[in-house]
Amino acid sequence: xxxxxxxxxxxxxxxxxxxxxxxxxxxxxxxxxxxxxxxxxxxxxxxxxxxxxxxxxxxxxxxxxxxxxxxxxxxxxxxxxxxxxxxxxxxxxxxxxxxxxxxxxxxxxxxxxxxxxxxxxxxxxxxxxxxxxxxxxxxxxxxxxxxxxxxxxxxxxxxxxxxxxxxxxxxxxxxxxxxxxxxxxxxxxxxxxxxxxxxxxxxxxxxxxxxxxxxxxxxxxxxxxxxxxxxxxxxxxxxxxxxxxxxxxxxxxxxxxxxxxxxxxxxxxxxxxxxxxxxxxxxxxxxxxxxxxxxxxxxxxxxxxxxxxxxxxxxxxxxxxxxxxxxxxxxxxxxxxxxx
Numbered sequence: 001x002x003x004x005x006x007x008x009x010x011x012x013x014x015x016x017x018x019x020x021x022x023x024x025x026x027x028x029x030x031x032x033x034x035x036x037x038x039x040x041x042x043x044x045x046x047x048x049x050x051x052x053x054x055x056x057x058x059x060x061x062x063x064x065x066x067x068x069x070x071x072x073x074x075x076x077x078x079x080x081x082x083x084x085x086x087x088x089x090x091x092x093x094x095x096x097x098x099x100x101x102x103x104x105x106x107x108x109x110x111x112x113x114x115x116x117x118x119x120x121x122x123x124x125x126x127x128x129x130x131x132x133x134x135x136x137x138x139x140x141x142x143x144x145x146x147x148x149x150x151x152x153x154x155x156x157x158x159x160x161x162x163x164x165x166x167x168x169x170x171x172x173x174x175x176x177x178x179x180x181x182x183x184x185x186x187x188x189x190x191x192x193x194x195x196x197x198x199x200x201x202x203x204x205x206x207x208x209x210x211x212x213x214x215x216x217x218x219x220x221x222x223x224x225x226x227x228x229x230x231x232x233x234x235x236x237x238x239x240x241x242x243x244x245x246x247x248x249x250x251x252x253x254x255x256x257x258x259x260x261x262x263x264x265x266x267x268x269x270x271x272x273x274x275x276x277x278x279x280x281x282x283x284x285x286x287x288x289x290x291x292x293x294x295x296x297x298x299x300x301x302x303x304x305x306x307x308x309x310x311x312x313x314x315x316x317x318x319x320x321x322x323x324x325x326x327x328x329x330x331x332x333x334x335x336x337x338x339x340x
Contacts, residue, residue: 002323002324002325002326003323003324006324007322007324010022011107011109014103014105015105015106015107015114016102016103016104016105019105023074023075026075026078026079027074027075027078030077030078030081036078036081039081039082040081040083043081043082043083043325043326043328043329044081044082044083044329045061045083045329045332045333045336047061047332047336049336049339049340050062050085050332050335050336052085052312052313054241054290054312054313055172055213055215055240055241055290056213056240057139057171057172057213059085059086059139059313060085060139061083061084061085061332061335062085062307062312062313062314062335063083063084063085063303063313063314063315063316063328063331063332064084064085064086064087064088064141064292064313064314064315064316065079065084065086065087065088065315065316065317065320066088066294066315066316066317067088067089067090067091067141067143067174067176067217068090068091068116068118068143068317069317069320070087070089071089071090071091071092071121071122072089072092072122072123072127072128072131073089073128073131073132073140074131076089076135076138076140077134077135077136077138080136080138082325082328083325083328083329083332084328085139085313086138086139086140086141086171086313087138087139087140087141088140088141088142088143088174088315089128089132089140089141089142089143089170090122090128090141090142090143090144090145090174090176091120091122091143091144091145091176091179092122092124092125092128092142092143092144092145092162092166093120093122093124093125093144093145093146093147093158093162094124094125094146094147094158094161094162094165095124095147096122096123096124096127097119097120097121097122097124097147097148098121099118099119099120099121099122100117100118100119100121100181104116104117104118104119104263105117105118106258106261106263108254108256108258108259108265108267109256110255110256111254111255111256111259111267111268111269112267112268112269112298112318112322113254113256113265113266113267113268113269113270113318114265114266114267114318114321115258115259115261115262115263115264115265115266116181116247116263116264116266117180117181117261117262117263117264118181118263119148119181119182120145120147120148120179120181120182125144125161125162125165125166126165128166129165129166129169132166132169132170133169135169139171140169140170140171141170141171141172141173141174141215142162142166142169142170142172142173142174143173143174143176143217144158144159144162144163144166144173144174144175144176145158145159145162145176145177145179145182145185146158146159146182146185148182148183152184152185152187152188152193155188155193155197156196156197156200156201159175159197159200159201160200160201160204163201163204163205164204167208167212170212171212171213172212172213172214172215172240173201173212173213173214173215174214174215174216174217174243175197175198175201175214175215175216175217176217176246177189177194177197177216177217178217178218178219178245178246179246179247179264180219180246180247180249180263180264181263181264186219189218189219189222189226191229191232191233194216194233195233195236195237198214198216198233198237198239199236199237201214202214202237202238202239213239213240213241214239214240215239215240215241215242215243215290215292216230216233216234216239216241216242216243217242217243217245217246218230218242218243218244218245218246218277219245219246219247219248219249220244220245220246220247220248220250220270220273220274220277220295221248221249221250222277224280227277227280227281227284228284230242230281231281231284231285231288234285234288234289235285235288239289240289240290241289241290241291241292241312242281242289242290242291242292243291243292243294243315244274244277244278244281244291244292244293244294244295244311245270245273245274245277245294245295246264246295247263247264247265247266247270248264248265248266248269248270248273249264249265250265250269250273251265252269253269254269266295266296266317266318267296267298267318267319267322268296268298268318268319268322269296270295270296271295271296271297271298271302272296273295273296274293274294274295274296274306275293275295275296275302275305275306275309276309278291278293278306278309278310278311279309279310281310282309282310282311283310287310290312290313291310291311291312292311292312292313292314292315293306293307293309293311293313293314293315294314294315294316294317296318296319297314297315297316297319297327297331298318298319298322298323298327299319299323299327299330300327300330300331300333300334300335301334302319303316303331303334303335304331304334304335304338307335314331316328316331
């Protein structure tokens with residue numbers, strides 16, 4: 001029903017407006033008595049065999065919602081009803097910011113892809129914290145970044161502010177230095193500044209009563225040499241793992257008319273590259289750290305391929321938009337079929 005009726009209607013309108021409309025609709029529907037239970041009965045695969053313990057946390061299943069969908073933690077409780085094992089909110093910055101000028105979100109229908117140049121638009125970390133206080137048992141990842149106006153030499157201050165604010169309310173952290181839509185942000189992926197940033201966050205983490213897992217989200221555009229640097233950095237800083245991968249600035253093989261829009265590309269064109277990055281990191285590190293696989297998961301097989309490549313968990317975003325909420329259920333059922 002979603003792919004043949006709902007999606008064609010939604011795809012007639014501006015994607016950013018549709019996103020906000022969908023959020024409002026889901027919030028309203030979930031207020032109606034019985035609707036949340038009905039959604040759960042349709043989409044949740046409740047099976048103990050799907051549980052995963054990764055970087056010290058217990059996930060009810062290995063399929064999560066990637067950052068960017070619920071940036072401001074407005075709908076995580078409702079989205080959890082679609083069967084996700086965890087929800088990642090953000091990217092959040094210390095101060096709210098409008099992001100880049102609109103229009104900034106584009107569907108590439110022929111390629112089953114999306115280009116976005118949102119620019120870390122969010123209401124700021126403190127507003128998200130107020131909403132996270134209403135968490136009803138959802139395992140939450142907090143994706144953090146820096147404000148656009150903050151120079152790279154002061155970036156650690158922004159990440160520290162977000163870490164301190166979110167610490168009581170999230171289960172793990174993701175350091176985002178790989179978005180292509182904030183000027184000069186990707187320069188923080190270089191070995192020296194990235195090591196310094198992660199060490200500073202880990203020092204802060206060590207002062208807490210319980211240290212929480214910190215992961216690094218990386219771009220798919222890194223060379224093999226840069227990926228080897230990432231492995232060294234994870235080893236040196238002792239962070240919990242890596243999320244592979246963010247959106248790409250590449251445009252190879254696209255056929256859609258709007259393929260030259262600037263921004264980060266996500267969706268089906270990223271499937272192979274993200275899986276290749278996962279396998280490289282897993283093989284070269286000999287499985288030394290956990291990997292969350294994301295990028296181009298549009299089918300259960302795409303998710304299984306990432307798990308086989310070395311990912312412990314997977315996340316969906318663009319595939320969730322194109323394939324619909326049943327994708328999560330299909331992945332979990334495939335995992336049970338393949339491994340059990």
